[in-house]
Amino acid sequence: MSNIIEIKNVTKEFKVLNRREGLKGSLKDLFSRDYKTIRAVDNISMTIAQGEIVGYLGPNGAGKSTTIKMMTGVLEPTFGQITVNGNLPYKDRTRNAQEIGVVFGQRSQLWWSLPLIESFKLLKDIYQIPDEGYSSMIKLYKSLVDIEPLLHKPVRQMSLGQRTLSDILAAFLHNPKIVFLDEPTIGLDVSMKNKIRTLIHALNKEKNTTVILTTHDMGDVDALCQRIVIIDKGKMLYDNDIEHLKGFFGSYRTLKIRPDGDIKDHSDAMKNELAGRSVSVTSDDEWISILVNEDKTKVMDVLNVIQKSREIRDMKLEEISTEEVIRKIYEEGVK
Amino acid sequence: MKLKKYFALTRAGILESFQFRLAMLVMVAGNLLYLTVVYFLWKAIYASSGTDVVNGMTFSDTLIYLVLATALFNFMEMYAVWEIGRSIQSGKIVLDLLKPMPFRSYLFWSYSGTFVTQFFATFLPTFIIVCVVTGGAVPLGINLLYFVISVVMAVIINYSIDFMTGTICIYTESIWGINIMKQVIVLLLSGATIPIAFFPEPLKKAVSYMPFQSIYNTPLSILLNGSPKAETVLSALGVQAFWCIVLLIISNLFWKFSLRKITVNGG
Numbered sequence: 001m002s003n004i005i006e007i008k009n010v011t012k013e014f015k016v017l018n019r020r021e022g023l024k025g026s027l028k029d030l031f032s033r034d035y036k037t038i039r040a041v042d043n044i045s046m047t048i049a050q051g052e053i054v055g056y057l058g059p060n061g062a063g064k065s066t067t068i069k070m071m072t073g074v075l076e077p078t079f080g081q082i083t084v085n086g087n088l089p090y091k092d093r094t095r096n097a098q099e100i101g102v103v104f105g106q107r108s109q110l111w112w113s114l115p116l117i118e119s120f121k122l123l124k125d126i127y128q129i130p131d132e133g134y135s136s137m138i139k140l141y142k143s144l145v146d147i148e149p150l151l152h153k154p155v156r157q158m159s160l161g162q163r164t165l166s167d168i169l170a171a172f173l174h175n176p177k178i179v180f181l182d183e184p185t186i187g188l189d190v191s192m193k194n195k196i197r198t199l200i201h202a203l204n205k206e207k208n209t210t211v212i213l214t215t216h217d218m219g220d221v222d223a224l225c226q227r228i229v230i231i232d233k234g235k236m237l238y239d240n241d242i243e244h245l246k247g248f249f250g251s252y253r254t255l256k257i258r259p260d261g262d263i264k265d266h267s268d269a270m271k272n273e274l275a276g277r278s279v280s281v282t283s284d285d286e287w288i289s290i291l292v293n294e295d296k297t298k299v300m301d302v303l304n305v306i307q308k309s310r311e312i313r314d315m316k317l318e319e320i321s322t323e324e325v326i327r328k329i330y331e332e333g334v335k
Numbered sequence: 336m337k338l339k340k341y342f343a344l345t346r347a348g349i350l351e352s353f354q355f356r357l358a359m360l361v362m363v364a365g366n367l368l369y370l371t372v373v374y375f376l377w378k379a380i381y382a383s384s385g386t387d388v389v390n391g392m393t394f395s396d397t398l399i400y401l402v403l404a405t406a407l408f409n410f411m412e413m414y415a416v417w418e419i420g421r422s423i424q425s426g427k428i429v430l431d432l433l434k435p436m437p438f439r440s441y442l443f444w445s446y447s448g449t450f451v452t453q454f455f456a457t458f459l460p461t462f463i464i465v466c467v468v469t470g471g472a473v474p475l476g477i478n479l480l481y482f483v484i485s486v487v488m489a490v491i492i493n494y495s496i497d498f499m500t501g502t503i504c505i506y507t508e509s510i511w512g513i514n515i516m517k518q519v520i521v522l523l524l525s526g527a528t529i530p531i532a533f534f535p536e537p538l539k540k541a542v543s544y545m546p547f548q549s550i551y552n553t554p555l556s557i558l559l560n561g562s563p564k565a566e567t568v569l570s571a572l573g574v575q576a577f578w579c580i581v582l583l584i585i586s587n588l589f590w591k592f593s594l595r596k597i598t599v600n601g602g
Contacts, residue, residue, distance in 0.1 A: 069429065072429075072433055073432075074432055074433065074597075075597075093432065093433075094435055094436060094437060095435075097435040098435040100433070102429075102433055104429065107425075107427060107429075107430060109430045111347055111351060113351050113355070114347060114350055114354070118350060121343070122344065122346075122347045125339050125340045125342075125343030126340045126343060126344070126434060126435065127340075127435055128339075128340060154354070
């Protein structure tokens with residue numbers, strides 16, 4: 001497989017004016033030359049192969065969007081080099097645009113007041129999609145989702161879910177080599193999320209399109225991504241298979257307990273009872289969560305210990321979620 | 336088929352403007368109101384001057400000129416400054432920049448559909464009404480052809496000025512004041528609100544060195560001149576062509592330079 005995206009030691013710095021407080025400060029700001037440099041992306045390198053689905057994760061402000069903007073050619077890296085499909089995207093933005101598709105979560109590229117089919121026709125002409133390519137793509141869409149009712153509906157009358165779905169279809173329409181999806185499932189209900197995941201997966205399989213996906217929803221990652229890249233504060237924390245990451249933390253499970261009585265008291269008591277075992281106890285308003293490392297302690301043993309001294313009203317056992325995995329990375333780092 | 340992708344945008348623009356029938360109606364009504372004000376204002380001006388001809392123009396000359404200027408304004412005004420400013424503020428510009436054509440063309444052709452609808456909805460009816468009502472005050476001959484050529488260049492000049500003004504929004508991140516300022520300057524100095532014949536001599540001279548009069552004054556003068564001399568028309572069109580080229584180049588360079596600024600320093 002050939003690499004479609006190569007990112008070599010890319011750093012992106014922004015110059016930001018140091019703002020002062022208050023009216024007087026704002027006045028002074030008008031004449032200020034007091035800039036500070038912010039590193040949004042700090043020395044990132046990766047290569048992405050044709051056909052991969054890569055989950056690009058990180059907390060808000062980590063530098064995800066900045067990286068995507070550099071890959072699409074809207075921003076130019078301060079240092080380092082990015083090649084997308086053999087082009088330098090920021091030098092050849094218009095040419096690069098022909099080969100990529102983008103969906104930015106809460107923004108639409110569709111023509112607001114026109115029915116979806118008109119947007120499609122327009123994109124067909126703008127991207128100069130040949131007739132056969134266009135009709136085979138529409139046929140593929142029809143086999144994947146029920147777009148017939150959407151086609152003749154003006155975009156402004158669509159629900160958020162329908163609009164996102166339409167935007168994704170629009171991004172794939174010219175059969176681009178790469179599609180960037182920036183938080184595509186934000187604000188959607190569970191069934192729509194599923195629909196969209198299935199669609200992205202199918203389009204990736206069918207057309208071998210490279211997909212770069214940023215999201216905060218671990219469901220997206222679990223459903224779609226083979227590989228994940230995590231960045232925080234502009235630095236790359238992790239770049240590997242999702243399986244590898246799960247394997248790394250896989251022996252953890254969370255036991256959730258709801259005892260009779262005050263949760264806080266029980267939680268404190270449990271901490272004492274379970275001292276010496278490899279567990280950590282946390283609590284919220286409803287549940288006491290015990291994170292158990294199964295390599296060292298059995299969940300059954302833990303349960304045995306705590307049910308001796310109290311009534312357990314309710315309990316459940318959870319696999320560690322990717323979200324917790326990422327939180328653990330933030331806390332401990334990958335060794 | 337390179338042009339096809341641009342005409343596709345024109346087509347979408349026409350379709351879109353049909354979606355807003357009411358807006359079109361309101362616009363026509365608003366124009367009638369404005370023209371009523373113009374009528375009474377100039378009537379008063381001529382009444383108080385005591386003569387029938389002021390600065391070489393009769394009352395009906397002035398009125399015809401201003402009515403057609405308004406019609407021309409409706410059809411040429413692109414609100415490009417708004418569009419650019421708003422897409423910069425909202426961040427939508429990222430999506431527009433990622434279309435497989437230059438942003439400048441994309442914006443222009445996206446708007447071009449409105450040219451077509453506005454031409455048929457406001458300019459043409461106004462023109463026909465003026466012709467009929469004044470009973471032949473507007474000459475219909477070869478001047479129409481010159482007029483069309485002149486309007487095409489006027490559109491390009493107007494768009495270049497708009498585009499340049501819009502580019503300033505990259506630096507200021509605000510639109511309102513800049514847009515109002517641009518509009519006042521262009522409408523006044525181009526002769527769209529007051530015919531240039533009425534300007535005092537020094538201002539007239541100053542305006543002749545500026546590009547603005549090429550937007551409204553030149554096409555309208557050409558249109559209203561029934562027996563044009565070849566050299567006057569050619570020199571007027573020549574001046575327009577000059578500004579066309581100069582402004583195209585300047586606005587393009589300014590945009591490229593500013594865009595680099597965003598791409599280097601961030602949105």
